[in-house]
Amino acid sequence: MKLPPHEQTQSLWILVASPTIWAVHFLACYTTAAVWCAKMAETGGDLGAARWAIGVYTAAALIGIAIVGWRGFVRQSFEQVPPPFDADTIEDRVRFLEYAALLLSILSAIATIFVALAAVFIGTCD
Amino acid sequence: MFRFHAFSTSSLHGFCPRSARTGRWGRNALWFTCLLTISFLITGCEGIQSALNPAGRDAALIAQLYWWMVGGAVIIWLIVVGLAVYALQINATEHDYNVTRFWVIGGGAVAPTIILTVLLVYGLSMMPTLLEPAPEGSQTITVIGKQWWWKVRYHLPEGQAVELANEIRLPVDEPVQFYLESADVIHSFWIPSLGGKVDMLPGRQTRLTLHPQRTGIYRGVCAEYCGGSHAKMSFEVVVMERDAFDTWLEQQQAPAKSASNELAERGESVFLAHGCGACHTIRGTKANGKIAPDLTHYGSRLRLAASALPQTRDALKEWIAHPKQTKPGVHMPSFALLSEDDLTALAAYLEGLQ
């Protein structure tokens, strides 16, 4: 893949994409469980449908993180140059950003799974 | 309490090795500090308020998790410090690139991920057991946190309830269902020897199930800062054999005994005359206040004022005359104007309410 030497490929947004998905996933799980337990279930009630919703959020989040991570993996290996990516060139800046995006995607994926694990083990609103 | 202990453990490392170059006196002082710290640690493990001395199923599970974590932390600490000593002292040369890489990636990313996953799964898999409600027919108790005492309501099989305060008794080897509420701010209900803590939230009811396994006296505390006298908001927990528990609960349901001697009779009239009954209830008398601890069987409690004072006549007189001395901000007025004789009579009357 040829990297277009363009401003946009150096955008910092790709770095925060995966952690943002993780944060949004956490918030979504939290609010869903809170609203479900406060409005739909009684104390000690079943988490039921909220668990399924969390399952769907988790699948969607992991797919999003995987896309970002894959893009990062492909772009950082451009021309198979080994790290460190610290030359003052557009190519190295892009490699650096995409490599960092890849590592952050791995971290975000693990964290997202950790968040979802709570819903795997805990089935009630208590 | 445990934070303090954790702190002392870490200070042990700094203190105890032969760092005393300040002569005999300094060394003695250091050893003394060490001994004191160690004895604190040991008594901390055995006390009536220790999560490391479990007397119930749930506390035992939590203690087990704690010991696994301590063991794991010690091993990781030894490896990390061992590697640091190796790299800086024993073999302080340039190290092989691949070996270094292995330790940085393996030790810095892969191992923590695996360890955290195992810990998380282990901890979470305990939750269903800890959260499981007690089976139908178990003893049910509602506890309401108030600044800075505990309203305790035992639900009886026939659907009625009996209202007590500041002490909880439980039958051994039976699950107990707690319903937790708050009358003002957020409190947290915690009996470290029996199980985990659960918050008491205004406007909501939370639940906790406990399984006491050993008879004895333990202490429960408020574990969420709730105002000036938060640290003085505790209660005694007595785990008893079923028979003894039944007798106790029977006795607690009965109205108060009438005063048995002249002094106590005088105490009763002082109690009624000075408006104590506007806040406190003594079942069987005209006192039917609802905003302060029920005193019907005050004399049967092990400690005074949510465990802030010992159950002695002097402490009780001191409490009635100057409650703010013991609990700053307390919602009971001082009765310092009462004569010494009135105070003695009041104390005699209240002690007699067995």
Ligand SMILES: [Cu+2]
């Ligand atoms: Cu408190």
